[in-house]
Amino acid sequence: MSEEPIADVAALFDLYQQGIVFHCVCAVTRLGIPDALDHEPREVARVAAETGCDEDALRRVLRLLAGHSLLTYDPERDLAGLTARSELLQGRHAMSLRATFATLGISDVAHALTETVRTGRPATVPALGTGFWEYLAERPEQQTVFSEAMAEQARLLSLPCVHLVDWPPAGTVVDVGGGIGVLLAAVLQEEPGARGILVDQPQVLDRARSFLKDEGVADRCAVRAGNLFEPPPPADMYLLSRVLHDWDDDGVVRILAAISRDADAAARLRIFEDLLPERGSPAPAQNWSDLVMMALYDGARERTLTQYRALLERGGWTFDRVVHGPPGMNVIEATRAG
Ligand SMILES: C[S@@+](CC[C@H](N)C(=O)[O-])C[C@H]1O[C@@H](n2cnc3c(N)ncnc32)[C@H](O)[C@@H]1O
Structure with missing residues (x-):
């Protein structure tokens, strides 16, 4: 065990906080925020009104994402804008990843992984109440976003x-x-x-x-x-x-x-x-994909x-x-x- 665990404590806290960043990216993408933002930063109040969001809640999410270089946010003028990375979350981008972040998927079932590890069964049943394909088949809008992803x-x-x-x-x-x-x-x-x-x-x-x-x-x-x-x-x-x-x-x-x-x-x-x-260990992206399948x-x-x-x-x-x-x-x- 390390005698000076401060760095490990910080690393673990960083990891603890990272989880919410993924969920915030999924949330703003589902809400169409990247499409509503433009190259020129825009007032958060106007974006919230246009996208049907609560202004205060949206501002706090955008501010968090700005801290991770996913957006820009100017607190003095209350302006939010896109970065090169979040432009990829716009539906019109030629290499868009909008649907990949917006689709129903691992972000919606990961909280039930404890059950999956106990039982070996997918997390969809405890999280969604049914299998993944069945869930999509009953929800045409979700199916469309998944197919796009x-x-x-x-x-x-x-x-x-x-x-x-x-x-x-x-x-x-x-x-x-x-x-x-x-x-x-x-x-x-x-x-x-x-x-x-x-x-x-x-x-x-x-x-x-x-x-x-x-x-x-x-x-x-x-x-x-x-x-x-x-x-x-x-x-x-x-x-x-x-x-x-x-x-x-x-x-x-x-x-x-x-x-x-x-x-x-x-x-x-x-x-x-x-x-x-x-032989040997799969690459991190392969372990990720294997876990998503599971x-x-x-x-x-x-x-x-x-x-x-x-x-x-x-x-x-x-x-x-x-x-x-x-x-x-x-x-x-x-x-x-x-
Ligand atoms: C992971 S996606 C892959 C789609 C595409 N081949 C690709 O490479 O992007 C799996 C596809 O299998 C289809 N699928 C799932 N269950 C199916 C079934 N029982 N019969 C026919 N297609 C099915 C889904 O609708 C979906 O399009």
Whole structure:
């Protein structure tokens, strides 16, 4: 034990205080404050009135965030403004993280982690009273923000891998659990002769249709309501991007087996996922993601390549190769077994 624990006491207190910063960023983002602020600092009273906030409460939150360089706040003139960092919380920014901070997620269930660690079950049930997907399905507004958050993260994580692999020049690519279609649209833009089919839950598809239209690929991309546990339409290539880490091992095998059931013998599968190291400690971001999976979905986890290979085999696929992308993303390629 350290003889002079002052530095450790300070570090622990710092950590204790940091938690609230995350919640304040989520709160102001949900309230649309970054969108209401501009490059020119604005009076807090006006921003509060425009966004339907209590002026005093908003001022105190903005003042705290200014202390962490997330905003500017001038107490003499009562003016708040954005920094380069908080500009990224505006919906109109090309690399926006607005929905990532605004979505229902770990910030809403983390307080129930004690229960998760005791039971091994997700924190959603004690925190929200139900499973995560069920909760979203009953709340269309929350579902929309979550789908947007997945789109932001797909842009950041999956798109940098698109140019690392070849795509079928004239075939059909089915993206299973493809969200609003960020990855599939990029694939179709890369291969003008290819056609796409996006499969996801019915409540995601209206936004998917408008997104695919905006991306100029709607005429080559069908949109289908479907269940991960039932065979998707036939295709030359199937994509599963950041879907498998949401499920336990048996769920993953069921998803893989459902795809392989009606797939052509030559069909190929591409799985976009982060991969934990086979030995040693995962990176902090990987431990974070693994914990988020544990908190949100029953039995969900990040996995090593060895673990995915074993699951592929159980689900009727033969592992071919893995292409490593930038940190946080890899493309695992497989073909139908037998
Ligand atoms: C983590 S998101 C990934 C979305 C997208 N593939 C990406 O990379 O951003 C998981 C997706 O699985 C979909 N999903 C969850 N349960 C599903 C089910 N039972 N059937 C079909 N899709 C499902 C969700 O709606 C969501 O779009």
